[in-house]
Structure formats: C-alpha cells, structure tokens
Amino acid sequence: MSDSSRRPLPGRLAAFLVFFASGAVLVLETVALRMVGPYVGVSLQVTSSVIAVSLGAIAYGAWLGGWFADQRDPRTLIAPALVLAGIATGLTLPLVRYAGEALRGGAVPAILLVTAITVFIPALLLSAVPPIVVKLQLADLNRTGQVVGRLSSIGTLGAVTATLVTGFVLVAALPSNVIMVSLAVSLGVVGLAVGSYLHRDRARPGLPLSQRAKATLAVIGIAGAGLSAVAPTPCDVETAYSCAAVEVDPERAGGRVLYLNSAQHSYVDLDDPRHLEFAYTQWIGAVADLAAPPGEAIDALHLGGGGFTVPAYLAATRPGSDSVVFEIDGRLVELAERSLGLRPGPGLRPVVGDARMLIADRADASADLVVGDAFGDLAVPWHLATREMAAEVRRVVRPGGIYVQNVIDYPPLRFIRAETATVAAVFPHVALIAPPRALAGDDGANFLIVAGPDPLPLARIAERLAALPEPVIVISGAELDAFIGRARVLTDSFAPVDQLLVSPY
Incomplete structure (x- = not known):
C-alpha cells in the first residue's frame, strides 16, 4: 500500500462524509414512511417496521464497511459506496410503487417487504461509509478513541440534523419523489467528486472508475429516472400526512371520493351537499x-x-x-x-x-x-x-x-x-x-x-x-x-x- 493510501483524509472531508452519509440515511428513513403509506398504511406497525429495517441496514452496513475497509484500500471504496447508494435511492421510487401495488395491504409480510425495498439497500451502502472513513483516519493509534468518538458524534449530528430538516422542512415543502431524486443526485455527485479528489491524491495511476463502469452506472441511473417517470402514483397531492387523491363518481355527476393513502375517506356531492353517501x-x-x-x-x-x-x-x-x-x-x-x-x-x-x-x-x-x-x-x-x-x-x-x-x-x-x-x-x-x-x-x-x-x-x-x-x-x-x-x-x-x-x- 502506498504512503498516500495510508495518509489520513483531511479532517474536514472526513467530517463531511460521515455527516452527509449519516444524514442521508435518516432522510431515507423519514421519507420512507411517506412512500409506503399509500400501500400499507401509516400504523404503528409500519412505523416500527421502517425503524427496524433502517436500524438493521445501518448495522449490516457498518459491519460490511468495516470488513471491506480491512480487505482493500479504503480510498477506493468511498466513491463507489456513495454512487451505488445514489443509484439505489433513485431506483427506490419506481420499485416501491410497482411493488406496493402488488403488495397492497396491511399484512405483516407486505409491510416488511415494502419497507425493505424502500430503505434497506441504500441505507446499507450509506452506513458503510463511516467505518471506511474511520479506517482512513486511524493513522495514529494513540488517537483512536478521539478519532472514533469525534466521527461518531459528527455522524449522530448529521442524523439529527437530517431528521429535523426533513420532518420540519422538506416533507412539508416537497413531494417525496422530489426529495428522493434530489437525494439520489446529491449522492451521485458527491460520490463522483470524492472519487475524483481521492484519485488525484493517490500515488498509483489509474482511473477511479473505468469508462465502462461509468457508462453502466449512467445507463442504470437513466433507467431509474425513466421508471420513476412512468411508475404509477396513487397521489394527486402529497401532503405532510398522507397521499391524497380525488376521483369522480361515475354513477353521480357531482360525486367526488377523497382517498387518503389509497383508502376511501370521504364522499362529497358537489351538486347536493345534503347527499350523504357513506x-x-x-x-x-x-x-x-x-x-x-x-x-x-x-x-x-x-x-x-x-x-x-x-x-x-x-x-x-x-x-x-x-x-x-x-x-x-x-x-x-x-x-x-x-x-x-x-x-x-x-x-x-x-x-x-x-x-x-x-x-x-x-x-x-x-x-x-x-x-x-x-x-x-x-x-x-x-x-x-x-x-x-x-x-x-x-x-x-x-x-x-x-x-x-x-x-x-x-x-x-x-x-x-x-x-x-x-x-x-x-x-x-x-x-x-x-x-x-x-x-x-x-x-x-x-x-x-x-x-x-x-x-x-x-x-x-x-x-x-x-x-x-x-x-x-x-x-x-x-x-x-x-x-x-x-x-x-x-x-x-x-x-x-x-x-x-x-x-x-
């Protein structure tokens, strides 16, 4: 391994990567509740499932990230993890919508499967980043506790910040598909930028990603965007609390049915408010x-x-x-x-x-x-x-x-x-x-x-x-x-x- 591969990452870059990756996981977790709601509801069981699957992904991601960091040069792992997480995030939206239509209902297996499709893979990939960064920072064993404690604290702050910003700002202002696509793009851009930086900083020559790999990733990304565009959506309006849609009653000219999370919620007759359908x-x-x-x-x-x-x-x-x-x-x-x-x-x-x-x-x-x-x-x-x-x-x-x-x-x-x-x-x-x-x-x-x-x-x-x-x-x-x-x-x-x-x- 070259001397450059053993040099620690610049402190600010390390802090940013841990903050960003940890925050992205919590954005996924928060938005996941919105994405699965139209298909399996928003019950306590669904919330528990999202939290449990997310924690499972974090656990396995941290373990795998640490294992790979010991097997290979950690500098070659960060960019692929972020780019692949971006692709997985971009594919989540069409996968959830197609799978959700097939698994619609509140049965426990359906809840767990739709939730896993929503968050597990991108959260696992993102959770692999902090242990890789920690590995790169441990140039001095006398500072192990300080390095691990600092980066762990920064990761937690990233998660807290993302939770608050997503819950109080993003979900109220943007549809979940916009949040997910924006997150996917951000992960891809950051991953490519970090990969380019680490490539220049390495002593060994060679491209961080081959042209074939880049083309393959681009095709996957374009395919994901296309699937997102044509994937069925149950919402007319995505509010802070539900996926809402209004449909015309074919049997009654003024009849309108309000659906919340794909369940019939209200019926209104625009021509005769005295009419009570339900x-x-x-x-x-x-x-x-x-x-x-x-x-x-x-x-x-x-x-x-x-x-x-x-x-x-x-x-x-x-x-x-x-x-x-x-x-x-x-x-x-x-x-x-x-x-x-x-x-x-x-x-x-x-x-x-x-x-x-x-x-x-x-x-x-x-x-x-x-x-x-x-x-x-x-x-x-x-x-x-x-x-x-x-x-x-x-x-x-x-x-x-x-x-x-x-x-x-x-x-x-x-x-x-x-x-x-x-x-x-x-x-x-x-x-x-x-x-x-x-x-x-x-x-x-x-x-x-x-x-x-x-x-x-x-x-x-x-x-x-x-x-x-x-x-x-x-x-x-x-x-x-x-x-x-x-x-x-x-x-x-x-x-x-x-x-x-x-x-x-």
Missing part, C-alpha cells in the same frame, strides 16, 4: 338532525375535516350554523377547496392544527354538536382516543348537546369496546350505532359512539336509522355495558390503539 355519515346526519329543532342553526365543532362532508351538510340543512373544523393537514384543506367544493366563510371555518391542542382553547359549553372524525390510516389517533380527550369534549358540549365519534374496528372488536368504555367514563349517557353483524363480531365496520351530558333521543335516532337503506341498530344501557365487558379505559398513559385495532388484511 353509511357512517348517514348515521351522523341522523343524529345531527336531532341536535336541535329542524332548520335551527347550531354551533358545531368538528375534530377532523377530511372532505368536509358533515360541515357542508349542516350548512345546507341548518342555514346559519357555525361549524369550526379542526384539521391537522393544511394541504388537505387546500385540496378540499380546490376539488371538493369547500368554501370557507363565517359559518364554516377550517382551523389548521392538532385537535387535541386546539380544543384546549375552546370555551366551555360552546358547542351543540361535536363530531369526532379524525383518522390516521384506520385508527383514531391515540391522543384523540383517551379519557383526557373525552373530558375536553365533555367540557365543550353544552347541556343537551351531543358528541358523536366515528370509529373503525374489526373482530374481535377490542378497540371499539375500549373506546366506548373511555367515552362512557366521562359522559353519563352513551349509545353505540353499528351494523348488526359488526356488533356480533362477524364483520369489520364503522361504529358511531353517541354521547351526551343529558339523556339522548334514542327512540327518534333509531326511527331515523330504520329508514336508511342498510340495516343498523342502536344499543345502550345494559346491552351496551355487556358489549363493553371488561374493556379497559384508554388514558394518556395507556392507549395502545394500533395494537387493539386488528388489521383486516
């Missing part, structure tokens, strides 16, 4: 119709906007009503204005932010109707499903007012039992609306919890529900207690919503 919205409409005398304006608070179906229904059926909608996703509000007929005004006011935070500023006894319809994938966000959140809702509901909460669950119905028990721990009067087969534990479905500080108009609710096209029943009292059984009340310190809700896949 069964659970019909149940909410039946309850809302009884919140006050017909046509009388009410004050409503909506936890979650989605397609703004229910606020539009109230505006049409109860002119002069005041609907305040807490929606965490600002870009979803923009999409609703552009494609779903949302017209914000004095009577319909979207407020962008987390409902748990925003409700704290709502005045006591200020709403005749509170509608809980916020979802992260199939589950109610855990912090909106606790007794503490129900207490906030109870504080806001006026005497005689009503709280309705939409919940999705599947057999054995552990989540809906726990959530009903949670609401019943705060409200003295509670009922549950659901299809008979769902209540029997035979099917998954939407459930609607209805609660109030005063007795509910259950007979009139049941009468209205009986007129709907799909059979649905209302249970309360002893029957509801039997359904809840020994389900545990969810609290801010214990709310395993994703584990209680069993995926249908």
Whole structure:
C-alpha cells in the first residue's frame, strides 16, 4: 500500500462524509414512511417496521464497511459506496410503487417487504461509509478513541440534523419523489467528486472508475429516472400526512371520493351537499338532525375535516350554523377547496392544527354538536382516543348537546369496546350505532359512539336509522355495558390503539 493510501483524509472531508452519509440515511428513513403509506398504511406497525429495517441496514452496513475497509484500500471504496447508494435511492421510487401495488395491504409480510425495498439497500451502502472513513483516519493509534468518538458524534449530528430538516422542512415543502431524486443526485455527485479528489491524491495511476463502469452506472441511473417517470402514483397531492387523491363518481355527476393513502375517506356531492353517501355519515346526519329543532342553526365543532362532508351538510340543512373544523393537514384543506367544493366563510371555518391542542382553547359549553372524525390510516389517533380527550369534549358540549365519534374496528372488536368504555367514563349517557353483524363480531365496520351530558333521543335516532337503506341498530344501557365487558379505559398513559385495532388484511 502506498504512503498516500495510508495518509489520513483531511479532517474536514472526513467530517463531511460521515455527516452527509449519516444524514442521508435518516432522510431515507423519514421519507420512507411517506412512500409506503399509500400501500400499507401509516400504523404503528409500519412505523416500527421502517425503524427496524433502517436500524438493521445501518448495522449490516457498518459491519460490511468495516470488513471491506480491512480487505482493500479504503480510498477506493468511498466513491463507489456513495454512487451505488445514489443509484439505489433513485431506483427506490419506481420499485416501491410497482411493488406496493402488488403488495397492497396491511399484512405483516407486505409491510416488511415494502419497507425493505424502500430503505434497506441504500441505507446499507450509506452506513458503510463511516467505518471506511474511520479506517482512513486511524493513522495514529494513540488517537483512536478521539478519532472514533469525534466521527461518531459528527455522524449522530448529521442524523439529527437530517431528521429535523426533513420532518420540519422538506416533507412539508416537497413531494417525496422530489426529495428522493434530489437525494439520489446529491449522492451521485458527491460520490463522483470524492472519487475524483481521492484519485488525484493517490500515488498509483489509474482511473477511479473505468469508462465502462461509468457508462453502466449512467445507463442504470437513466433507467431509474425513466421508471420513476412512468411508475404509477396513487397521489394527486402529497401532503405532510398522507397521499391524497380525488376521483369522480361515475354513477353521480357531482360525486367526488377523497382517498387518503389509497383508502376511501370521504364522499362529497358537489351538486347536493345534503347527499350523504357513506353509511357512517348517514348515521351522523341522523343524529345531527336531532341536535336541535329542524332548520335551527347550531354551533358545531368538528375534530377532523377530511372532505368536509358533515360541515357542508349542516350548512345546507341548518342555514346559519357555525361549524369550526379542526384539521391537522393544511394541504388537505387546500385540496378540499380546490376539488371538493369547500368554501370557507363565517359559518364554516377550517382551523389548521392538532385537535387535541386546539380544543384546549375552546370555551366551555360552546358547542351543540361535536363530531369526532379524525383518522390516521384506520385508527383514531391515540391522543384523540383517551379519557383526557373525552373530558375536553365533555367540557365543550353544552347541556343537551351531543358528541358523536366515528370509529373503525374489526373482530374481535377490542378497540371499539375500549373506546366506548373511555367515552362512557366521562359522559353519563352513551349509545353505540353499528351494523348488526359488526356488533356480533362477524364483520369489520364503522361504529358511531353517541354521547351526551343529558339523556339522548334514542327512540327518534333509531326511527331515523330504520329508514336508511342498510340495516343498523342502536344499543345502550345494559346491552351496551355487556358489549363493553371488561374493556379497559384508554388514558394518556395507556392507549395502545394500533395494537387493539386488528388489521383486516
């Protein structure tokens, strides 16, 4: 080995390489959650899978990088690792989209496979860079601890910086495909630049990459870009929280279906806001119709906007009503204005932010109707499903007012039992609306919890529900207690919503 190959890298270059490679891994990990969401959801299991696969890639990459650094001249390894990581990153987008369409669903094998396709190879290659750089810096064994500690610290700072920048800036400003392509290009450019620099710094002649190798890599890169361009995409708009798309209902001229992460989320009829297509919205409409005398304006608070179906229904059926909608996703509000007929005004006011935070500023006894319809994938966000959140809702509901909460669950119905028990721990009067087969534990479905500080108009609710096209029943009292059984009340310190809700896949 020549003297130049044993010289340590310049300190600033070494620090940059470790910072850059470690940061790129965390960009991949953060964006991966966005890329896999349309196909396998955004549940806790998916998040855990992304983290676990990323950590596995980091572990194997560090091990392999150290092993290769001991077998070959480390200076010949850095550029190929970065360039190959760039190519793998560029190919990730089309691979995920094609594989995601084939593996769509929430089954554990599908989650792990789609996640592995997204992050494993590029993260493994990038994680090989720090140990290679460390090898090059260990010219003086008396400074081993200092060198390893310094570069390890710099790598961690790179990961932290990338996580914050990606989560707070990039994801909010750019689509995931732009982030991934930009990262791929950056890795390729840095890899080629570093390779050129190290080639000039070596005593031995020879090209760092042969012309054939360069041509091969260029062809692979162009092919990846082409596949990315033609790969199927499920999104009209990629927001900070979901992949959103709006489709026209071929059976109804004004009908629009909002998809979030490829799952039907809301239905809006642009020509007739009184039309409620989905069964659970019909149940909410039946309850809302009884919140006050017909046509009388009410004050409503909506936890979650989605397609703004229910606020539009109230505006049409109860002119002069005041609907305040807490929606965490600002870009979803923009999409609703552009494609779903949302017209914000004095009577319909979207407020962008987390409902748990925003409700704290709502005045006591200020709403005749509170509608809980916020979802992260199939589950109610855990912090909106606790007794503490129900207490906030109870504080806001006026005497005689009503709280309705939409919940999705599947057999054995552990989540809906726990959530009903949670609401019943705060409200003295509670009922549950659901299809008979769902209540029997035979099917998954939407459930609607209805609660109030005063007795509910259950007979009139049941009468209205009986007129709907799909059979649905209302249970309360002893029957509801039997359904809840020994389900545990969810609290801010214990709310395993994703584990209680069993995926249908």
